[in-house]
Amino acid sequence: MHGDGALLACAGIHKRFGALVVLDNVDFALKADEAVGIVGPNGAGKTTLLSVLSGAQRPSRGAISFQGMNVTALDAVRRCRIGIARSHQIPRPFAAMSVFENAYVGASAGGNLHGSLAYDHVIDILRLCGMLTIANRAAGSLGLLDRKRLELARALATRPKVLLLDEIGGGLTDSEAIELVATIHEVRRRGIAIVWIEHVVRILVQIVERLICLDAGRVIASGSPHAVLTDPMVVKAYLGGTAA
Amino acid sequence: MTWINQVVQGVLLGGYYAVLACGLSLMFGVMRIINLAHGDLVVLAAFIIWLIVEQSGASPFVATLITLPVMALIGWALQRGLLERSLRTGMLVPVLTTFGLAIVLQNAMLQAFGADMRALAPQIGDLAFAGWAIVGEIHVGQLSILIFVAAVLLLGGLHIFLRRTAFGRQIRATAEDADVAELVGVNARATFAAAAALATATTALAGALMAMRAAYDPYSGPVQLIFAFEAVVIGGIGSIWGTLVGGIVLGVAQSLGAQFHAQGFLLAGHAVFLAVLAGRLLVDRIRSGEGLQRTLGLDS
Numbered sequence A: 001m002h003g004d005g006a007l008l009a010c011a012g013i014h015k016r017f018g019a020l021v022v023l024d025n026v027d028f029a030l031k032a033d034e035a036v037g038i039v040g041p042n043g044a045g046k047t048t049l050l051s052v053l054s055g056a057q058r059p060s061r062g063a064i065s066f067q068g069m070n071v072t073a074l075d076a077v078r079r080c081r082i083g084i085a086r087s088h089q090i091p092r093p094f095a096a097m098s099v100f101e102n103a104y105v106g107a108s109a110g111g112n113l114h115g116s117l118a119y120d121h122v123i124d125i126l127r128l129c130g131m132l133t134i135a136n137r138a139a140g141s142l143g144l145l146d147r148k149r150l151e152l153a154r155a156l157a158t159r160p161k162v163l164l165l166d167e168i169g170g171g172l173t174d175s176e177a178i179e180l181v182a183t184i185h186e187v188r189r190r191g192i193a194i195v196w197i198e199h200v201v202r203i204l205v206q207i208v209e210r211l212i213c214l215d216a217g218r219v220i221a222s223g224s225p226h227a228v229l230t231d232p233m234v235v236k237a238y239l240g241g242t243a244a
Numbered sequence B: 001m002t003w004i005n006q007v008v009q010g011v012l013l014g015g016y017y018a019v020l021a022c023g024l025s026l027m028f029g030v031m032r033i034i035n036l037a038h039g040d041l042v043v044l045a046a047f048i049i050w051l052i053v054e055q056s057g058a059s060p061f062v063a064t065l066i067t068l069p070v071m072a073l074i075g076w077a078l079q080r081g082l083l084e085r086s087l088r089t090g091m092l093v094p095v096l097t098t099f100g101l102a103i104v105l106q107n108a109m110l111q112a113f114g115a116d117m118r119a120l121a122p123q124i125g126d127l128a129f130a131g132w133a134i135v136g137e138i139h140v141g142q143l144s145i146l147i148f149v150a151a152v153l154l155l156g157g158l159h160i161f162l163r164r165t166a167f168g169r170q171i172r173a174t175a176e177d178a179d180v181a182e183l184v185g186v187n188a189r190a191t192f193a194a195a196a197a198l199a200t201a202t203t204a205l206a207g208a209l210m211a212m213r214a215a216y217d218p219y220s221g222p223v224q225l226i227f228a229f230e231a232v233v234i235g236g237i238g239s240i241w242g243t244l245v246g247g248i249v250l251g252v253a254q255s256l257g258a259q260f261h262a263q264g265f266l267l268a269g270h271a272v273f274l275a276v277l278a279g280r281l282l283v284d285r286i287r288s289g290e291g292l293q294r295t296l297g298l299d300s
Helices: A046-054 A076-082 A099-110 A115-128 A144-157 A174-189 A225-229 A232-239 B002-032 B038-056 B062-089 B092-113 B121-128 B142-164 B166-174 B178-183 B188-213 B221-235 B240-260 B264-288
Strands: A009-018 A020-030 A035-039 A061-066 A084-087 A163-168 A191-196 A210-215 A219-222 B131-133 B138-142
Touching: A009 A046, A020 A219, A035 A046, A035 A219, A035 B062, A046 A076, A046 A084, A046 A191, A076 A099, A076 B178, A084 A144, A099 A115, A099 A144, A099 B092, A099 B166, A115 A144, A115 A174, A115 A232, A115 B240, A144 A163, A144 A174, A163 B178, A163 B264, A174 A191, A174 B131, A210 A225, A210 A232, A219 A232, A232 B178, B002 B038, B002 B062, B002 B166, B002 B188, B002 B221, B002 B240, B038 B062, B038 B092, B038 B121, B062 B092, B062 B188, B092 B221, B121 B142, B121 B188, B131 B142, B138 B264, B142 B166, B142 B188, B142 B240, B178 B188, B221 B240, B221 B264, B240 B264
Parallel strands: A035 A191, A035 A210, A084 A163, A163 A191
Antiparallel strands: A009 A020, A009 A061, A210 A219, B131 B138
């Protein structure tokens, strides 16, 4: 399979919704503790790729492996339990539960932690995400920034080996973005690999060492952030067909 | 003094309604299923307990303990075999499914146990009628106190289970958003099945208490369902302590109604239920911005 020794890899991924081809033969590999950014215009298939990696959607064709094991047939629950966690573009907290409880569900179910181990882990994660002081607030009462933080905290609570982030930096002010970058740096320092979709490239390049650009379901460029962002194909994809 | 007595009796009766209602409340709160067969499951549990007592001579309390896991298993099987499938098609089909299940259960019980009235009162000895005089005319039955204590323990236990334990929190998370729960590693199908098992297990306790305090036959289910439903609606759907409050309000209303008129028992209960329902609707409308005058049709 593509990418021997990779933590997470997919090969020949196709995803179709009826006649619409959203992912067209995507190959992708992520090394352990690597951070990769995914960029591309709207509708390029970025979120669908994350859904396929996290098990929320099945690929129409192709295979996904995690730690050398074929996980294509595993559903989202099992993939979460073996270490693939995802945070959503639009936060979906358990609104009636507290911040602590939201993360606790992740720690006890996805992280398979019990008793005081789960408790300590949740406290640690909430501290990392800067949410310890609001641990007892109802998640439904949080503003957008805290909802995004909670989305990250709940994913981290499941003790992932790879974290799939979808547009977590969107809509943040500069100071909020600096805080977020510091948190993600700490996540990386703990040896968690990251796949990050982000439109705000200046946030992304502070973390990732590699960028992948998707356009119309295909990988059109891959490599160092500088190389990808100056690639003529990428520039053209972002500016649209009229650039030619 | 008579009125105070009626209130005391009503509160204690409310304990029974709370036990009756909490399974219904849990089914709706977690799975969004209105289980119209709930009353018949209570009657089924009562028959199973009665059968065990008849066949083995065991005490009704031991028989209830044996029946708890049996009803849990029935609840699990119902969820996996029937309700889970019908839930895929939306809200209405599960209602029809449980309505059908209610009819099947009633007729199956008629076939199996006959149309005779049964009761467990003879098997619990003095407990069925013994009581304590508090002051003046106020007497409380030992069984009524036992039922009320059982209600507080059951609802308190459920409350702690749902609020404090890992599995309880996973149930609440799944109830709120099953898809997201799966993304953080919760097996939603298994969680729903466990919640159904738990909700149905409570019918064993409700069935035992029903059979100890009154007589029942295979067609007693629908009346139990109505009382449970009223307690749930009065107390607020999905709230554990609300179910106890709802049960007590219903019990007190019925008890006071009976003081006015022999038929007042049922009538007062239904009236309070309708009043609370109408009040809720009114408050919702006003909160949603329609305003009091438009809601009451006074603006035209």
